[in-house]
Amino acid sequence: MPTINLNGAQKNYGVNSANAVSDLDLEIRDGEFMCLLGPSGCGKTTTLRMIAGLENLSGGEIRIGERVVDSVREGVFVPPEKREMGLVFQSYALWPHMTIERNTDFGLRLRKLPKAEREARVEQVMQALDIAKYRDRYPSQLSGGQQQRVALARMLAVNPGVLLLDEPLSNLDARLRLEMRAELKRIHKEFKTTIVFVTHDQWEAMTLATTIAVMNNGTLQQMGTPNQIYDRPANRFVAEFVGSPPINILELDTSDMTDIAREAAVFLSARHPALKGIGAIGIRPEAIGYTADKAQIPPGSFSGEMIVTGVLPTGGSWILELRSDNNTLFLTTSVLPRVEPGSKTHFYAETSALHVFDKAGMRIAEADALLGAAAVN
Ligand code: ATP
Numbered sequence: 001m002p003t004i005n006l007n008g009a010q011k012n013y014g015v016n017s018a019n020a021v022s023d024l025d026l027e028i029r030d031g032e033f034m035c036l037l038g039p040s041g042c043g044k045t046t047t048l049r050m051i052a053g054l055e056n057l058s059g060g061e062i063r064i065g066e067r068v069v070d071s072v073r074e075g076v077f078v079p080p081e082k083r084e085m086g087l088v089f090q091s092y093a094l095w096p097h098m099t100i101e102r103n104t105d106f107g108l109r110l111r112k113l114p115k116a117e118r119e120a121r122v123e124q125v126m127q128a129l130d131i132a133k134y135r136d137r138y139p140s141q142l143s144g145g146q147q148q149r150v151a152l153a154r155m156l157a158v159n160p161g162v163l164l165l166d167e168p169l170s171n172l173d174a175r176l177r178l179e180m181r182a183e184l185k186r187i188h189k190e191f192k193t194t195i196v197f198v199t200h201d202q203w204e205a206m207t208l209a210t211t212i213a214v215m216n217n218g219t220l221q222q223m224g225t226p227n228q229i230y231d232r233p234a235n236r237f238v239a240e241f242v243g244s245p246p247i248n249i250l251e252l253d254t255s256d257m258t259d260i261a262r263e264a265a266v267f268l269s270a271r272h273p274a275l276k277g278i279g280a281i282g283i284r285p286e287a288i289g290y291t292a293d294k295a296q297i298p299p300g301s302f303s304g305e306m307i308v309t310g311v312l313p314t315g316g317s318w319i320l321e322l323r324s325d326n327n328t329l330f331l332t333t334s335v336l337p338r339v340e341p342g343s344k345t346h347f348y349a350e351t352s353a354l355h356v357f358d359k360a361g362m363r364i365a366e367a368d369a370l371l372g373a374a375a376v377n
Contacts, residue, residue, distance in 0.1 A: 001084075001161035001194050002065025004028040004051060010059035011046050011218075020046045021218045023060070028162075028211075033188050033195045035205035038215035039241070044198040047215070048164050051196060053080035085162045093151075094139040100150050101126070101135040107158035125153045128190060129183070145176035149183070156187065162194045169204070181207055202242045206230065214238050231376045232368070236361040239282045245319055245330045247282040253359045258327035260304050267302050271351065272370045279359035287353035288331035290320065290345045303348035308339045322347055 006026040012019050021043040028034050028051075036044040049055040050062065053069065061071035069078040094103050104126055108118040126132040129149045139147055148168065155163055165184075169177045185208060188195055199205055205212050206226045214221040214229060214237075222234035233239035239247050250261040257265070268275035289298075290308075297303045306329065310321030317334045322345065329347060339345060352374070356367035 001030050002067075003030060004162065004194075005063045006047075006051070006060065007063070008060035009047070009050060009057055009062060011043070011050060011055060012058040019058075019218050021050070024218075024220055026213060026220065026223070028194060028196060030194055031192055033185075033197065033208055033210045035197045035199055035209035035212045036215060037199055037202060037205040037212050037242075038221075039200060042215040043218040044200070044215055045166055046218075048166055048196060048198050051162075052085055052164050053078060053083050085160050085164055094147055094154075096139055099136050099138060100131055100142070103139065103150055104131070104153045104157055106154055111158065121157055121159075125157045128187070129153045129156075143176075145172050145180060148172065148176075148180060152184075152187065156191060156193070159191075160193070162196065164196050166198045167200070168197075177204075184208060202244070206242070214241065216241075225377060227376050232363065232365075233282075233355065234363050236280065236282070236357050239355055239357075239363075243284060245285050245332065247284050247355070248288070248329050250281050250283075250327075251279075252281065253279040256326075259324055260306070260327040260329070263304050264302060268354075268356070274370060275356065275364075275367060278356055278364060278367075279361060280357045282355035282357065283329075283349050283353060284355075285319070285330045285332040288329065288347050288349050290322070290331060290333075290339075290347050292339070292343070292345055294346055297346055297348045298350065301348040301350050302354060303346055305344060305346055308341055308343050308345050310341060311337050311339065 006024050009021060009024040010019055011021040024047065036047055038044055046055060050057060050070070056077050057070045057072055059072055061073070062069050064083065068074060068076050069083060070076065095106065098106070101122060105118055105122045108121060123132070126135065129152060131146065131149050131153055134142055134146060139150065142150065169180050172180060181204065197208060209226055211223060212226055212229045213223045216237050222229060222238045229238060229242055233242065236249070240249065250264050251257065252261055252265045264281055268278065291297060304324070306322035306324045308320060309323045312319040312321070317332055318337050320331050320333065320337060322329045322331065331347065351371040354371055356364045358364050
């Protein structure tokens with residue numbers, strides 16, 4: 001499948017309404033598993049529907065390879081059935097009166113392929129998705145997860161160049177979701193299909209995607225590998241949206257700075273003049289260590305003294321809540337904490353774990369090198 005390009009794509013549903021999607025540039029390369037990630041209402045579904053051809057653009061263009069499929073300026077709009085894409089939505093709408101085999105065969109019949117070819121293809125995808133044993137059943141006789149697999153099989157059978165999936169796992173319970181994620185990863189590898197997947201679930205995106213596009217308010221915030229999104233968030237929105245428990249933010253651009261934030265400001269400006277007068281720093285909970293013994297703090301780390309105010313077991317790991325007069329930090333540890341709430345402790349974080357943002361909330365990329373952070377792929 002050629003690369004899909006959205007150039008300045010825009011969607012406005014009504015004359016006076018705000019843009020659902022604004023000025024969106026997106027490149028989806030062959031074989032990519034791209035997750036569109038963002039909070040409810042940020043424009044993920046609209047973007048997917050524009051790619052599918054179910055919505056026309058209000059501005060900008062979409063190209064598939066060299067072929068323009070939607071452009072207001074050029075007056076071009078290629079309908080969905082001519083874009084060779086498969087769509088699976090949250091409700092996967094199988095035909096209730098058709099057996100699983102007939103449902104899987106549905107798209108191929110529409111395409112009027114020779115019977116032998118159809119049968120071979122249906123068998124191949126039913127085996128791959130482990131639904132061959134249900135071939136004679138009807139959808140109502142299958143569980144949600146099994147129905148989900150049939151919906152995917154029906155799409156894969158017609159061998160679409162691109163598979164567009166809109167929150168397809170949201171109806172499933174936690175265990176099935178996990179199984180289906182593994183399944184989707186396997187399908188992606190085996191069928192080498194380009195996949196565009198809409199989700200508001202950060203873990204889903206982190207575990208599935210080769211590339212994540214984070215959106216907010218109809219605009220693209222960052223596009224990158226899961227590691228880049230997590231370890232080098234381009235702005236505070238991405239930093240705070242991705243990660244659980246969320247990243248700790250110390251506000252440095254405020255008149256009522258907390259004591260820890262003040263210490264951070266002094267610490268950073270002492271490291272390099274370019275780190276003076278910044279907006280905020282972020283520290284991920286797992287990047288924070290703690291010790292009662294000040295001598296154990298790794299040299300050169302950013303550190304301070306706080307009180308342990310909470311120890312929260314999360315099953316195999318723990319969240320510690322630390323407080324000083326007017327500041328709260330959360331850290332995570334996989335080692336059983338031997339601290340009592342109310343005891344004093346020193347927290348510390350290596351400089352390479354500090355995320356530095358300017359006053360507009362944008363990452364100061366130059367700070368990474370100054371603080372010794374390695375490149376992330
Ligand atoms: P969710 O995760 O809740 O599905 P989303 O990120 O997929 O959200 P969209 O469904 O793309 O977001 O919606 C983006 C914006 O466009 C929202 O403000 C929504 O209310 C608006 N919108 C979506 N569809 C329509 C429509 N058919 N008519 C008018 N406004 C719409």
